[in-house]
Amino acid sequence: MTDRLPHEKGFHVSWDQLHRDARALAWRLQGEGPDEGGWRAVVAITRGGMAPAMIVARELDIRMVDTISVKSYNHQTQAEPKVIKSPDMDVVGDGTGVLVVDDLVDTGRTLEVVRKHMPKAHIATVYAKPMGRPQVNTFITEVSQDTWIFFPWDMALQYVEPYRGKD
Ligand SMILES: O=P(O)(O)OC[C@H]1O[C@H](OP(=O)(O)OP(=O)(O)O)[C@H](O)[C@@H]1O
Ligand code: HPA
Ligand SMILES: [Mg+2]
Structure with a gap:
């Protein structure tokens, strides 16, 4: 296990923003399947890929x-x-016509493993960091490598102090 570089910045994504960005991803992917029939199947990379997928x-x-x-x-x-769990290989085969969806790519190591399972799949993420970009076929928004993305399922609304009065 290796410690990662500290993250200087935070990018906080609301449910609303995630919905908008995932729909933008779908918009970009429509008609991009390998043939007229479009995509045969979607494979979500759990757990973060499930909501976007x-x-x-x-x-x-x-x-x-x-x-x-x-x-x-x-x-x-x-x-x-x-x-930990593979998709039904009888359905996905080598990945031709299959759309693999994840919330983000960071170092690209997750997608490296996924590619070995489905070498011909089209891999799409909502967000991408520069290190992982080569592993992704389609994404919507890029953030810098030193940014940690906070997803809505990991956050809750809470009170914040006003700017004035914080000394
Ligand atoms: O490009 P990488 O450096 O491999 O990182 C990206 C992966 O890390 C996170 O998943 P995680 O393994 O934390 O599991 P989760 O989706 O269940 O939160 C994220 O959802 C991506 O799947
Ligand atoms: O920036 C991130 N945010 C949330 N999960 C992650 N997993 C890898 N990088 C990230
Ligand atoms: Mg994940």
């Missing part, structure tokens, strides 16, 4: 949805990525 599958009217589970982080510390 649901939104993309809804927008592109894809009913065949499966998951691959790759665990690579424990809070903000990275460990060796491990596949």
Whole structure:
């Protein structure tokens, strides 16, 4: 297990923003399938890819949805990525016509593992950091490597002090 560089900045994503960005991803992906029929299936990388994958599958009217589970982080510390659960390989095959969706790519190590399972899949993420960009076929927003993205499922509304009065 290796400690990662400290994250100077935070990028906080609301549910509303995530919905908008996932829909933008779907918009970009429509008509990009390998043939006229479009995409055969969506595979969500759990857990972070599940909400974006649901939104993309809804927008592109894809009913065949499966998951691959790759665990690579424990809070903000990275460990060796491990596949905990594979998709149905009879359905996804080598990945041709399959859309793999994740919330973000950071170092790209998760997607490296996923690519080995489905070499011909199209990999899409909502957000991307520069190190992982080469692993992604389509993404919406790039943030710098020293930014930690906070997703709505990891946050809660809370009181903040006004600027004045904080000394
Ligand atoms: O490009 P990488 O450096 O591999 O990092 C990106 C991956 O890390 C996070 O998942 P995580 O393994 O923390 O699991 P989770 O989706 O269940 O939160 C995130 O959702 C991506 O899947
Ligand atoms: O910036 C991030 N935010 C949330 N989860 C992550 N997993 C890797 N990088 C990140
Ligand atoms: Mg994840």
